[in-house]
């Protein structure tokens with residue numbers, strides 16, 4: 001074979017894709033041809049270098065998510081045999097949620113698992129045809145709460161943001177949801193998520209615990225932007241009980257001047 | 272006693288023994304994660320995609336034919352999942368979210384100083400390869416796939432794969448030495 005033909009075979013030679021008799025022919029040629037053997041060595045070098053790229057390990061969350069999904073799926077399957085209508089509903093949710101937002105799967109799977117248990121225990125002995133839809137609606141509301149809670153625990157800010165907006169849509173949020181939103185407001189590392197939590201919480205500001213939580217958050221926040229946002233919203237809603245907190249801000253030396261200015265403005269508005 | 276094969280496991284999953292998927296997950300999720308990591312360069316997205324692949328396997332288990340290797344089927348699903356992920360993301364993700372969390376190259380942990388630099392160079396070189404070449408190179412080098420198997424995954428002729436792999440190796444070599452300033456020979 002000529003050098004040009006050998007050259008064509010060199011990549012296969014170095015990756016071990018050659019069969020006899022070509023394999024032998026190439027080897028013999030390389031022994032006698034300096035140019036081709038240099039080329040082969042050079043290709044082999046880069047191929048070997050790739051070995052240096054280490055195998056990376058995914059985080060443990062991958063395994064956790066997988067098994068949550070698997071058990072939820074399992075649960076869904078066994079219930080679907082008993083309740084065809086529910087299966088349709090649940091499948092609908094799967095179609096809408098699972099494929100598009102992989103990171104939501106943990107929350108959703110967990111919710112599905114629980115709802116499976118719920119539905120299983122509640123509907124089985126139930127009176128025939130009795131307001132299944134009402135219970136279903138309650139279940140979906142419960143599911144929404146569960147999804148919210150688990151989204152708020154995700155590592156990705158965009159998923160937590162989604163959790164916050166999901167939470168804002170819950171009709172009658174229970175204490176757990178409200179507390180989760182408050183703790184997001186107070187301790188989420190991402191400022192956008194905290195801002196969204198403020199908006200969501202204001203929707204529920206008729207709850208006393210939310211109102212006091214929002215007021216309490218002003219002093220806890222380290223971000224001036226969040227502090228100003230809280231002050232403005234509370235002042236605009238005419239919340240007079242915020243005045244004491246604002247006065248304390250004015251006395252605190254560590255507080256950002258822009259925040260103090262807004263606090264001063266707030267006090268003037270409310271008194 | 273031979274361990275139960277991937278194919279047998281997947282056939283059981285197809286017939287409803289979905290728990291058997293756990294074993295397939297244990298065998299393949301790390302290579303699959305590394306496949307995505309080399310193609311998308313982001314840990315979080317790669318983890319999401321791993322999850323997505325196993326979900327699709329579960330959902331579409333009835334379509335498993337058991338005629339070719341399980342991994343060929345799995346990597347076909349993986350390729351589709353990646354394409355769909357980006358297609359959906361483009362349509363669905365609002366501009367705000369995109370700004371907040373750009374899809375970026377994660378800094379990878381460097382092993383030690385000496386190999387660290389070369390590893391980083393190799394990664395950069397690999398990332399500069401056009402996508403198709405990178406994909407075949409990854410499958411061939413890191414997943415020990417033969418041309419025929421890659422052709423099945425990509426659903427294209429073996430000759431195409433062969434040409435792509437050849438070019439990928441040569442291009443990678445040029446890019447690497449250009450980056451490193453080292454001589455190729």
Ligand SMILES: [Zn+2]
Nearest residue numbers: 003006033036
């Ligand atoms: Zn020669």
